[in-house]
Amino acid sequence: MTLHERLIEALGRDAVKIAPEDLAVYAFDAYTESGTPSAVVLPASTRDVSAIVKIARDCGEPIVARGAGTGLCGGAVPMTGGIVLSFARMNRVLALDERNRRAHVQPGLINLDLSRHAAPSGLFYAPDPSSQKISTIGGNIATNAGGPHCLSYGTTGHHVLSLEVVDASGEVFATSVDDVGYDLTAALVGSEGTLGIVTAAWVRLTALPESVRVAVAAFDDVESASAAVSAIVAAGILPTALEMMDAVITKVVEAAFHAGYPADAAAVLLVENAGVDEDVRAAEAVIQSIAIKHGARSWRSAADAGEREALWAGRKGAAGATGRIAPNYYTQDVCVPRSKLPIALRAVGAAALANGITVGNVFHAGDGNLHPLLMYDKRDRRQVAAVVETGNAILQSAIDLGGTISGEHGIGWEKRDAMTRVYSTEDLAAMGRVRDVFDPARALNPEKIFPSGARCPEVVPP
Amino acid sequence: MSAPRERVAPATVKALSTAVARCDRSGHKVRIAGGETLAGMGFPAERVDLTIATAALNGVIANERADLVFAAKSGTPLADLSAMLAGQGQFVPFDAPHPQYATLGGTLAAGWLGPRRHCYGRLRDYVIGSTIVLADGTIARAGGMVVKNVTGYDMSRLYVGSFGTLGVLAQANLKTIPMPPQARLFLAALPERTRERACAQLAALAIRPAAAFLIDGFHHAIDGEEGAEGRVLALLEGSDATLERATLELRSALGRAGVPETSVLDAGAREAFARVVDAYVASLGERSVTYRLASLPDEAVRDGLRMHEIARSHELRGETIVDVMNGDAVLRVSDADSHAFGAKIEAFDEALHAALPRACVIAGNHPHRAALQVWGVAPEALERMRALKARFDPNRTLNPGRFVGGI
Numbered sequence: 001m002t003l004h005e006r007l008i009e010a011l012g013r014d015a016v017k018i019a020p021e022d023l024a025v026y027a028f029d030a031y032t033e034s035g036t037p038s039a040v041v042l043p044a045s046t047r048d049v050s051a052i053v054k055i056a057r058d059c060g061e062p063i064v065a066r067g068a069g070t071g072l073c074g075g076a077v078p079m080t081g082g083i084v085l086s087f088a089r090m091n092r093v094l095a096l097d098e099r100n101r102r103a104h105v106q107p108g109l110i111n112l113d114l115s116r117h118a119a120p121s122g123l124f125y126a127p128d129p130s131s132q133k134i135s136t137i138g139g140n141i142a143t144n145a146g147g148p149h150c151l152s153y154g155t156t157g158h159h160v161l162s163l164e165v166v167d168a169s170g171e172v173f174a175t176s177v178d179d180v181g182y183d184l185t186a187a188l189v190g191s192e193g194t195l196g197i198v199t200a201a202w203v204r205l206t207a208l209p210e211s212v213r214v215a216v217a218a219f220d221d222v223e224s225a226s227a228a229v230s231a232i233v234a235a236g237i238l239p240t241a242l243e244m245m246d247a248v249i250t251k252v253v254e255a256a257f258h259a260g261y262p263a264d265a266a267a268v269l270l271v272e273n274a275g276v277d278e279d280v281r282a283a284e285a286v287i288q289s290i291a292i293k294h295g296a297r298s299w300r301s302a303a304d305a306g307e308r309e310a311l312w313a314g315r316k317g318a319a320g321a322t323g324r325i326a327p328n329y330y331t332q333d334v335c336v337p338r339s340k341l342p343i344a345l346r347a348v349g350a351a352a353l354a355n356g357i358t359v360g361n362v363f364h365a366g367d368g369n370l371h372p373l374l375m376y377d378k379r380d381r382r383q384v385a386a387v388v389e390t391g392n393a394i395l396q397s398a399i400d401l402g403g404t405i406s407g408e409h410g411i412g413w414e415k416r417d418a419m420t421r422v423y424s425t426e427d428l429a430a431m432g433r434v435r436d437v438f439d440p441a442r443a444l445n446p447e448k449i450f451p452s453g454a455r456c457p458e459v460v461p462p
Numbered sequence: 463m464s465a466p467r468e469r470v471a472p473a474t475v476k477a478l479s480t481a482v483a484r485c486d487r488s489g490h491k492v493r494i495a496g497g498e499t500l501a502g503m504g505f506p507a508e509r510v511d512l513t514i515a516t517a518a519l520n521g522v523i524a525n526e527r528a529d530l531v532f533a534a535k536s537g538t539p540l541a542d543l544s545a546m547l548a549g550q551g552q553f554v555p556f557d558a559p560h561p562q563y564a565t566l567g568g569t570l571a572a573g574w575l576g577p578r579r580h581c582y583g584r585l586r587d588y589v590i591g592s593t594i595v596l597a598d599g600t601i602a603r604a605g606g607m608v609v610k611n612v613t614g615y616d617m618s619r620l621y622v623g624s625f626g627t628l629g630v631l632a633q634a635n636l637k638t639i640p641m642p643p644q645a646r647l648f649l650a651a652l653p654e655r656t657r658e659r660a661c662a663q664l665a666a667l668a669i670r671p672a673a674a675f676l677i678d679g680f681h682h683a684i685d686g687e688e689g690a691e692g693r694v695l696a697l698l699e700g701s702d703a704t705l706e707r708a709t710l711e712l713r714s715a716l717g718r719a720g721v722p723e724t725s726v727l728d729a730g731a732r733e734a735f736a737r738v739v740d741a742y743v744a745s746l747g748e749r750s751v752t753y754r755l756a757s758l759p760d761e762a763v764r765d766g767l768r769m770h771e772i773a774r775s776h777e778l779r780g781e782t783i784v785d786v787m788n789g790d791a792v793l794r795v796s797d798a799d800s801h802a803f804g805a806k807i808e809a810f811d812e813a814l815h816a817a818l819p820r821a822c823v824i825a826g827n828h829p830h831r832a833a834l835q836v837w838g839v840a841p842e843a844l845e846r847m848r849a850l851k852a853r854f855d856p857n858r859t860l861n862p863g864r865f866v867g868g869i
Contacts, residue, residue: 058559074503099760100758100759104485111536130520143612144612144616146610146612155588155610157619158583158584173842173843173846174842175842176755176841177584178839179841179843179865180820181574181623181840181843181865181867182620182623182625182628182847183586183619183622184846184847186586186616186620186622187615187616187619187620189616190615190616195615207670229527233528233530234527234528235712236530236550236551236640238642248851276700276703276704276707277700278701278704278707279700279701281701282703285710334608335608335611336608337526337529337531337608339528339529340531353508362796364610367610368529368608368609369610385661401607402608403608404606404608404611404613405613406613407610407612408610408612409612410610411612413612422606422611422613423603423614426600427526427602427603427604429600430594430596430600431615431617433627433854434615434620434850434853437846437849437850438846438855449614
């Protein structure tokens with residue numbers, strides 16, 4: 001039997017897509033490059049996933065697990081072909097354990113749907129990537145996704161309690177952070193589908209705060225705004241979220257969403273505090289005074305939930321709103337020490353200027369996690385080259401400042417060759433040892449994370 | 463276990479690497495020693511030819527106070543780190559016993575789970591980077607000095623809790639958080655049959671305590687008067703406003719549960735909390751063993767009582783600490799002398815694990831500890847863990863036999 005026949009026999013015709021037009025849909029994620037899969041499968045259960053992996057192994061096909069395909073680094077693209085395994089049909093909340101504040105979910109569950117589901121119990125799922133309306137918990141686990149509220153709540157890995165995983169040979173195993181032994185859960189989170197395929201997870205839920213306040217500070221230059229961020233953190237204040245948008249972004253966000261941002265500001269800070277009401281008000285007052293001391297020309301607190309949500313909708317929709325400036329944008333993702341923000345932003349501006357590229361900055365300032373959006377038209381090859389050049393220069397400046405090449409989007413296909421710029425051969429070989437144990441044949445999401453060409457050196461036991 | 467004959471304390475990562483690699487090549491088995499405060503965890507090493515102590519790897523490498531991150535050598539005592547951080551209004555919830563001796567590397571390697579983790583997150587979630595020496599002497603770094611980093615696998619977190627069986631931690635980089643300005647300790651005696659209700663009330667509080675315990679036994683070691691069924695002890699942390707509200711809520715919640723009188727302690731609240739954490743591993747030498755069971759918040763009280771009953775049925779003295787917020791139950795069993803204790807402990811261990819298979823030993827110098835199920839029931843992924851060990855330390859040079867399943 002052929003691969004397609006075997007998959008259809010195991011899963012039914014309805015769960016296997018092989019028509020060229022279907023395959024083309026799954027050739028992309030949110031990155032620019034593509035690769036056509038040999039088949040797309042839509043499992044409905046862990047058993048299905050296990051069967052798919054076994055068939056793939058027999059047929060020598062690699063497997064690329066896929067959530068919603070919102071990843072920005074090509075992590076869900078089958079660059080060398082193979083089977084794309086979509087979790088679109090495994091998207092349910094299996095259990096909500098209110099007393100122990102946790103939920104059992106399938107990987108295809110949309111991030112925001114979990115918070116909606118938990119809200120009547122006074123709980124929510126804290127990691128909130130800007131893609132949360134469409135991205136899935138499984139994809140979030142694969143990339144150890146962040147988001148604006150990671151500043152106080154931590155990233156996805158801090159909220160995963162246990163995993164059900166299908167390994168490279170199709171066997172199912174479970175890991176739990178409460179298990180004795182090695183923390184395999186920690187190894188799997190952020191491994192971008194290269195160590196196993198997560199088929200279910202227990203995740204931690206967080207109590208909805210009794211009080212939330214959101215405020216916007218406007219600045220006349222980016223420098224002062226980023227200096228204010230560094231000063232807030234240095235003062236020992238960690239708000240729930242501390243986001244920044246520059247003039248380019250603020251303008252398009254305001255035009256697209258009418259969210260309530262001062263459209264003429266050179267930079268705005270979006271500050272959220274949550275918790276006990278008295279503390280929230282006190283923190284906001286201190287942050288306001290630091291902002292004003294650093295040159296904020298205005299400060300406005302959202303009056304009610306409606307205004308708060310409008311501000312957040314604008315922030316989370318910022319990347320999409322750049323369609324008003326250029327047909328395409330490329331999002332870079334680097335993280336620097338928070339005190340280095342002003343220097344890092346200057347370097348971003350200089351790199352864009354040198355290459356003639358328009359840049360918009362919208363990012364998790366409190367974490368030092370930059371997201372310069374480089375605007376371009378992909379039909380113009382010179383602009384494409386300039387964007388690549390700018391992106392590279394930004395990567396290098398982050399490394400030079402003691403930062404790293406990905407804060408929350410992952411390495412995927414895009415940045416794998418940059419791994420050698422932050423890690424030595426020995427550092428990468430240690431990761432390679434973990435891969436050897438879980439996926440010795442490199443059948444799970446091959447050619448991701450690790451540098452191309454030069455394979456990790458084999459460590460030969462003496 | 464034969465006493466290790468030799469002990470070295472390398473002062474640099476390079477020297478550590480050389481020492482480990484030499485042992486690996488020559489077939490010598492290495493015991494890794496930090497502050498030895500958690501030496502009661504795990505099996506005794508099956509063979510020790512050389513003890514490598516991290517004592518000389520002591521000191522802060524970088525204190526980036528404005529970034530809320532620091533890097534320190536693995537042998538640095540936790541108390542030194544906490545003192546440095548407190549001086550700049552920051553902290554990390556290490557919450558490990560005897561922080562003046564416990565080292566950063568040892569605490570991470572042991573995967574220590576502190577009682578404030580439900581509130582501030584697990585200690586491992588603070589680790590943003592590491593340097594480790596693998597069995598063949600390879601020096602491998604992971605992560606860095608930034609608070610968000612998804613550059614490859616999170617190796618640092620894999621090393622946390624690996625008990626030195628994958629490599630020897632030489633350095634760890636951690637993020638910090640602002641220190642809550644105030645702390646207050648709540649103490650109350652527990653009348654009979656209020657345990658379950660008190661626990662449920664504590665867990666349901668809108669402003670959650672940073673830590674809350676139901677304690678039975680541990681006289682003198684832990685503050686508070688003993689009630690008929692022990693006492694409740696809760697730590698509140700936050701601003702004055704938070705503490706004021708939390709105090710009212712906690713009082714009325716405990717009142718509803720039938721706990722009539724409470725007393726509060728502001729000065730020395732955190733010190734009293736630290737004494738509870740010390741008690742987790744308080745050992746009576748060869749006549750006690752302490753178990754810890756990671757449970758769920760709504761099951762921990764019941765599990766604690768069950769452990770207690772099994773101790774009683776084996777005519778052993780049982781003392782318990784139930785961490786209400788996280789759902790941990792700690793039980794210390796002991797007897798008047800080591801001879802009487804030795805005669806009962808193995809049967810007790812068997813009965814305990816028949817009822818609660820996940821209970822682990824965390825303290826005790828019992829000479830037959832190797833005969834106890836110190837790691838509880840084997841985790842489902844044990845074979846994968848063995849494969850990891852084989853890939854990282856094929857000659858079983860590092861801490862052989864100490865870990866789960868004899869890894």
